[in-house]
Amino acid sequence: MARDDDDFLPRLGRIRSRGSSKRAKRYLHRVLRAIARAGGKSRGGTPKGGRKFLGNRIGRGAGVGRVLASGDRYAAFRARRVVVKARIVKMAGKGLDGARLHLRYIQRDGVKRDGMPGELYDAEHERANGTAFLDRSAGDRHQFRFIVTAEDGAEHEDLNDLTRRLMQRVEEDLGTKLDWVAVDHYDTGHPHTHIIVRGKDETGRDLVIARDYMSHGLRQRASELVSLDLGPRTDREIQTRLTQEVEQERFTSLDRALLRAADESSHLDVRALTPRASGHSRIQHALRMGRLRTLERLHLAEEIRSGSWQLSAEMESTLRRLGERGDIIKTLHREMAREGRIRRAAEYAIYDPTDTTRPKRLVGRVVARGFSDEAKDRHYLVLDGVDGRTHWVDIGRGDATAPLPEGAIVAISARSANVRAVDRTVAEVAAANQGCYSVDLHQRYDPTASQEFAETHVRRLEAMRRARAGVERLPNGNWIIGPNHLNRVEVYEREEARRQPVTVEILSTLSLSQQLGSDGATWLDRDLVASAPVATRDVGFGHEVRDALARRRQWLVEQELAREEPDRVIYRHDLLASLRRRELGRVATQLSRELDLVYAEPRQGEKIEGIYRRRLDLASGRFALIEKSREFTLVPWRPVLERNLGKPVEGTIRRDIVSWTLDRKRGGPSL
Numbered sequence: 001m002a003r004d005d006d007d008f009l010p011r012l013g014r015i016r017s018r019g020s021s022k023r024a025k026r027y028l029h030r031v032l033r034a035i036a037r038a039g040g041k042s043r044g045g046t047p048k049g050g051r052k053f054l055g056n057r058i059g060r061g062a063g064v065g066r067v068l069a070s071g072d073r074y075a076a077f078r079a080r081r082v083v084v085k086a087r088i089v090k091m092a093g094k095g096l097d098g099a100r101l102h103l104r105y106i107q108r109d110g111v112k113r114d115g116m117p118g119e120l121y122d123a124e125h126e127r128a129n130g131t132a133f134l135d136r137s138a139g140d141r142h143q144f145r146f147i148v149t150a151e152d153g154a155e156h157e158d159l160n161d162l163t164r165r166l167m168q169r170v171e172e173d174l175g176t177k178l179d180w181v182a183v184d185h186y187d188t189g190h191p192h193t194h195i196i197v198r199g200k201d202e203t204g205r206d207l208v209i210a211r212d213y214m215s216h217g218l219r220q221r222a223s224e225l226v227s228l229d230l231g232p233r234t235d236r237e238i239q240t241r242l243t244q245e246v247e248q249e250r251f252t253s254l255d256r257a258l259l260r261a262a263d264e265s266s267h268l269d270v271r272a273l274t275p276r277a278s279g280h281s282r283i284q285h286a287l288r289m290g291r292l293r294t295l296e297r298l299h300l301a302e303e304i305r306s307g308s309w310q311l312s313a314e315m316e317s318t319l320r321r322l323g324e325r326g327d328i329i330k331t332l333h334r335e336m337a338r339e340g341r342i343r344r345a346a347e348y349a350i351y352d353p354t355d356t357t358r359p360k361r362l363v364g365r366v367v368a369r370g371f372s373d374e375a376k377d378r379h380y381l382v383l384d385g386v387d388g389r390t391h392w393v394d395i396g397r398g399d400a401t402a403p404l405p406e407g408a409i410v411a412i413s414a415r416s417a418n419v420r421a422v423d424r425t426v427a428e429v430a431a432a433n434q435g436c437y438s439v440d441l442h443q444r445y446d447p448t449a450s451q452e453f454a455e456t457h458v459r460r461l462e463a464m465r466r467a468r469a470g471v472e473r474l475p476n477g478n479w480i481i482g483p484n485h486l487n488r489v490e491v492y493e494r495e496e497a498r499r500q501p502v503t504v505e506i507l508s509t510l511s512l513s514q515q516l517g518s519d520g521a522t523w524l525d526r527d528l529v530a531s532a533p534v535a536t537r538d539v540g541f542g543h544e545v546r547d548a549l550a551r552r553r554q555w556l557v558e559q560e561l562a563r564e565e566p567d568r569v570i571y572r573h574d575l576l577a578s579l580r581r582r583e584l585g586r587v588a589t590q591l592s593r594e595l596d597l598v599y600a601e602p603r604q605g606e607k608i609e610g611i612y613r614r615r616l617d618l619a620s621g622r623f624a625l626i627e628k629s630r631e632f633t634l635v636p637w638r639p640v641l642e643r644n645l646g647k648p649v650e651g652t653i654r655r656d657i658v659s660w661t662l663d664r665k666r667g668g669p670s671l
Contacts, residue, residue, distance in 0.1 A: 059210035060175060060207070061173045065215070066216075068220040068221070078233050078238075080151060080227045082149065083147075086145070086214045087144075087146075096134065099143060103120070107130070111186065118183040120182070123168075133196075142206070144199065144207075148166065148195060149190050150222065159191060163182050166225055167180055167195070179197070180198070250319055252319075255295075266313055267308070269309075270289065270292070300314075300319070331370070331382070349391050351394070351412060362385060364412075365384045365410075366404050366405070366406055367406065378396060379397070381504070383412065384540060387535075387542060390540075401500070407510075408507075409523055411505040411507055412504060415502055415503050417494055419486055420460075422457050423485070423486060426461065436481070437457070438478045439458060452654060452659060467496070510619055512524075516555065519582045520580060520620040522552070524548055583618055584623075587616065587634070597631050598630060599634075602633050607650070608626055610628040610648070611626070623637050635651075636658055
């Protein structure tokens with residue numbers, strides 16, 4: 001009788017017979033031995049041999065990475081130093097859009113030596129096709145991004161050849177061909193190369209690179225090539241580098257050596273650093289003593305008695321913060337020099353969301369946007385503030401803040417990381433309904449709550465669901481809320497605060513000069529009629545804002561939208577609404593001719609249905625163009641609409657705000 005894969009041969013016998021028990025025991029022993037060999041936990045729960053399984057050796061290049069990491073220390077001391085920052089980016093969801101933005105950013109203007117845009121290249125072409133690379137990456141699970149910075153990279157005439165040789169070595173180490181593109185940047189003090197590698201090997205399988213190779217192997221290979229090109233570091237070069245570190249206000253290799261020589265209580269006996277005791281040269285001893293004097297000046301070290309020093313427990317973290325501050329000041333100086341405005345160091349400021357002594361809201365003009373940490377995709381803004389100072393603002397992950405045009409006027413405020421009242425209400429309603437929440441249950445629990453108010457709670461839950469923060473939406477629209485919901489909210493808020501430490505509010509996408517003669521309700525108009533106008537200083541951009549407000553006020557008087565009295569200016573009660581109608585009427589007329597459709601002005605309480613076509617940046621704000629079969633309308637825009645570009649949308653206008661109902665077929669919320 002022929003057997004196939006579905007047939008099996010039963011072995012009769014008593015349950016838990018001696019034979020089957022022996023086989024199970026032998027198999028269990030094999031599993032335990034495999035875990036022990038991998039460095040996992042033994043039967044008693046303690047790591048075998050003191051090691052813990054961390055997954056460092058999983059993937060390609062694990063053996064090569066371990067060998068390179070345990071190389072000759074003397075050779076490593078002489079080798080040219082290279083810094084490699086690595087990041088693995090998931091391509092699921094909006095990952096491809098993020099990859100497209102990243103590719104566009106690394107090819108931005110001004111990154112080459114001659115100030116021209118960056119040029120994409122690969123293993124075979126001097127000018128690679130970025131669109132084709134993204135098309136090939138469409139189905140990838142992940143993507144690798146590397147930033148390779150050689151300390152002596154400025155001595156290389158062209159980094160293309162170095163990058164190609166490096167990637168060839170990497171392919172040999174990993175045992176597979178790689179699909180990659182790269183761009184060289186020369187816009188900083190240290191020329192560097194951005195390398196993007198697809199997460200697929202030459203057979204089309206997911207490419208997994210061992211952590212040991214990511215941490216040590218790639219850097220060591222790059223160092224070998226740079227040392228081969230320029231030769232190993234000479235004694236004079238090493239001494240010059242160390243001499244420069246003596247006075248630097250950042251964490252240096254001298255500090256690392258001092259911390260290694262100190263005991264657990266950060267106490268340092270300099271007698272152990274003498275040439276006779278340590279075996280180091282007199283020059284090295286003198287450099288370390290000089291560094292101790294610099295640390296003493298920075299109040300990070302204290303000489304207790306002759307030959308005995310006490311290092312600060314916060315020495316490393318403080319020096320790293322000082323180094324970051326120095327880099328930020330250089331960035332501010334470079335960006336303002338590009339604008340033609342050199343300022344004193346006292347007029348530069350770093351925005352700290354946790355500083356309670358500063359104003360909670362910072363208003364300014366966007367001068368530049370860039371990477372504060374390219375490996376982690378963290379961005380910064382340089383703002384010309386109305387307080388007359390230039391501010392550096394860490395805005396967190398790049399995808400957390402929409403693109404901002406240079407010259408736009410924005411308001412920066414610290415993001416709150418506390419549990420909100422909406423979260424407590426959700427927890428109360430869910431506790432009264434066996435852990436379930438919905439709009440109907442909310443209104444049944446609190447009859448005074450309107451549907452619009454309850455829908456704000458659903459929007460909050462939807463944001464937490466997308467972040468996988470422990471809430472679940474059922475197909476019928478109900479939400480499963482756990483008893484520890486508020487604890488999960490705290491964790492979610494902390495993660496969001498790290499991802500986006502500040503909130504960026506766009507006050508106007510138009511510059512001050514564009515607002516002066518605009519027929520729309522500009523930011524200048526809103527500030528003129530505000531009960532608490534923005535506080536300005538008569539210096540820098542603050543002076544420009546004061547002058548623009550005065551000129552806009554005169555324009556409003558000429559347009560008979562305001563009148564002057566001896567001691568004040570009286571504005572029409574419907575000033576903003578009148579200006580907005582003017583602008584929308586003009587734009588609607590232009591769009592009507594362009595689209596060959598009739599403009600339908602929206603009314604309060606009216607239901608809006610149609611296809612979302614595009615966003616319009618006007619002086620009165622951002623508006624969405626909703627197109628129907630024979631007509632179109634313009635309504636206030638919200639970020640959630642961008643996920644439905646070109647798709648049918650539905651909403652209701654309530655007090656100049658549209659409540660959108662999206663994803664209805666999936667039981668989704670109103671937004």
